[in-house]
Amino acid sequence: MARGSNQLVVSQARAALEQMKFEVAQELGIQLPQDGYYGHMTTRDMGSIGGYITRRLIQIAEQQLSGR
Structure with missing residues (x-):
């Protein structure tokens, strides 16, 4: 992969990641x-x-993999 080619595999995840960024910043x-x-x-x-x-x-991934 070339540099700068980071793309989301699931494009709908962008909004969720942005929301998480704001939540984390607020928590910190x-x-x-x-x-x-x-x-x-x-x-x-x-x-x-x-x-x-x-x-x-x-x-989150660990919880999903463990079936919780």
Whole structure:
């Protein structure tokens, strides 16, 4: 795969992932910019959001695989 070619396998998941991003940011006390420009966000904050989303997605997948 070439760089920059990240595409969602399930295109309908985009809205759910965006919603999760806002929920996680709120839980972590991080204010996301209303204009959608993340250039002024710190790497630490964005990494925290991304890491938490990854952990949550893994938890969801594990629950589905275990039949819960």
